[in-house]
Amino acid sequence: MKWQVKYALENLNKDVVGRCTAECVQNDVIKIVIKEQPDVLAAISDAYTISKEIANQYVQENPNIDFLCGYRKECVWDGEAISYLQKNNIGWGNFGTLHSAALNGNANVAEQKIFAFANRLIRQYGIVDKVDREFDRVFQVTLKNRHTIRIGLIPDYEPTSDNVRSLWKTFGPVHIAWNINPSGNPCATALEAGEDLGCKVLKTEGMKSYLQTL
Amino acid sequence: MQSIENRRNEELFTNSLMTANEIAVYLIKHCCSLEAFDSYMFGSTLEGIGHDIDILIIGPSGNALSVLKQELMFAGSELPLDILYMQPSEAIETDFVNRERCIELSVLASMNPRI
Numbered sequence: 108m109k110w111q112v113k114y115a116l117e118n119l120n121k122d123v124v125g126r127c128t129a130e131c132v133q134n135d136v137i138k139i140v141i142k143e144q145p146d147v148l149a150a151i152s153d154a155y156t157i158s159k160e161i162a163n164q165y166v167q168e169n170p171n172i173d174f175l176c177g178y179r180k181e182c183v184w185d186g187e188a189i190s191y192l193q194k195n196n197i198g199w200g201n202f203g204t205l206h207s208a209a210l211n212g213n214a215n216v217a218e219q220k221i222f223a224f225a226n227r228l229i230r231q232y233g234i235v236d237k238v239d240r241e242f243d244r245v246f247q248v249t250l251k252n253r254h255t256i257r258i259g260l261i262p263d264y265e266p267t268s269d270n271v272r273s274l275w276k277t278f279g280p281v282h283i284a285w286n287i288n289p290s291g292n293p294c295a296t297a298l299e300a301g302e303d304l305g306c307k308v309l310k311t312e313g314m315k316s317y318l319q320t321l
Numbered sequence: 322m323q324s325i326e327n328r329r330n331e332e333l334f335t336n337s338l339m340t341a342n343e344i345a346v347y348l349i350k351h352c353c354s355l356e357a358f359d360s361y362m363f364g365s366t367l368e369g370i371g372h373d374i375d376i377l378i379i380g381p382s383g384n385a386l387s388v389l390k391q392e393l394m395f396a397g398s399e400l401p402l403d404i405l406y407m408q409p410s411e412a413i414e415t416d417f418v419n420r421e422r423c424i425e426l427s428v429l430a431s432m433n434p435r436i
Contacts, residue, residue: 110399113338118372153399180373180403202372265415268382269406294411 111153111178112137115202119209127210136169139205144212149174149205152182157199159187166195173214174198176205183277184219184243193218219243221262225287228311229258234318245278254321256282261308264291271300271308283317284308338370344400345429348376351396354389359412361423364403373401377423379412 112131119129119139129139132148139147150165150172157177165175175197177184184199192199198208200219208217218226222243229246230238237249244260259274259281266286271293274284284306286293293308301308309317339347341362349355358380365371376393380386386406393404405417412418 111401114370114372114401117338117370121370178401180401206372263405265411265417267405267407267411269386269408272382294414296408296411 109135109151109153111135111151115149115151115176115178115205118202119206127206135165136172139209141209141212144210145214147174147205147209147214148172149176149209149214151176151178151202153178155179155181156183156185157188158185159191162188162191162199166192166197172197174200174205174208174217176200176202178202186240186242186245189218189240189243222260222287225260225285225311229314232315232318234315242278244274245281248318250318250321252321256318256321258283258285261286262288264288266293266297266308268294268296268300271297271304271306275304275306280304281306283314285314286310339400340370341366341424341429342432344374345426348393348396349426349430352389352392354385354392355426357385358389360426361418362426362429363421363423367422367424373403375421376402376404376426377412377417377421378404378406379409379418382408 108131112135115137116129116131119127126142127139129137132138135150135152137149137151139149148171150169152175154161154177162175165172175192189199196215198214198217200217204217204220208214229235229248234250235248236251239247241247246258247255248258249255257280259278261270261274261284263270271284275281284301286308289311298308307317344366345362358378361377362375363377364375366374378389393402407417
């Protein structure tokens with residue numbers, strides 16, 4: 108059994124209230140049984156990046172899956188993979204997203220929890236015309252004044268210099284490193300790293316007013 | 322002849338998922354660059370098998386950090402590592418080690434194997 112499947116089963120089956128059990132069906136696919144909720148068939152991937160091709164391969168091999176889980180913390184989802192899965196009524200995200208979606212009975216429509224709020228919020232700003240999701244955490248945003256900016260999301264509680272520099276190194280230049288965690292604040296060095304690179308490091312409170320200055 | 326990759330995987334999952342102690346021993350053994358950094362574990366793995374393994378690395382940025390990241394990526398290819406890299410000033414600013422009750426990997430490695 109693959110390592111990521113072992114971890115998923117171990118953590119699903121230690122549910123203290125006994126609401127949840129899980130077993131391996133075949134290869135990367137597990138079945139989660141929740142009391143009073145529909146069973147969930149989920150593929151647990153150890154990929155570092157989930158592209159449309161990888162997502163498609165999972166779906167072709169396992170057409171009945173409800174959810175595709177990227178188990179690694181560093182797993183990145185390509186925007187096209189997200190669109191593909193959503194069109195096929197398959198939820199996507201990390202293990203935490205899978206676990207809560209299974210408990211809530213909404214695995215088919217669930218999306219990576221940590222970015223979900225920011226993804227909704229940016230589309231609700233009145234000054235935003237269009238949002239293209241390049242990756243799970245990188246958006247190309249066109250404002251109504253036709254200004255286009257690239258925004259990268261940092262979910263950490265207290266972003267460090269390394270968080271900002273790694274975002275830049277992995278995904279390329281961004282205009283804004285958006286710290287989407289509602290708590291905590293970026294370290295002073297994270298702000299300095301942003302200045303060095305030429306991007307703003309902003310909390311959600313500062314996003315809307317900054318966009319209005321562009 | 323057995324490949325390094327196969328030997329590493331056997332070490333990882335001979336029987337079951339590794340304890341905090343076993344993970345610390347394994348990472349220290351396979352990531353020589355850890356010597357130049359302060360390294361800790363925190364979070365759920367200290368209480369049992371968590372869904373991820375929280376590691377804190379404190380030290381300067383630069384080439385040594387790049388090398389360490391590569392070593393950790395290779396060693397963690399079959400572990401759900403969640404690694405936070407901090408500069409010393411960031412660790413002081415956030416008081417992260419005390420706040421999250423981080424335990425040094427070297428201390429964990431010297432403890433009872435079932436912890």
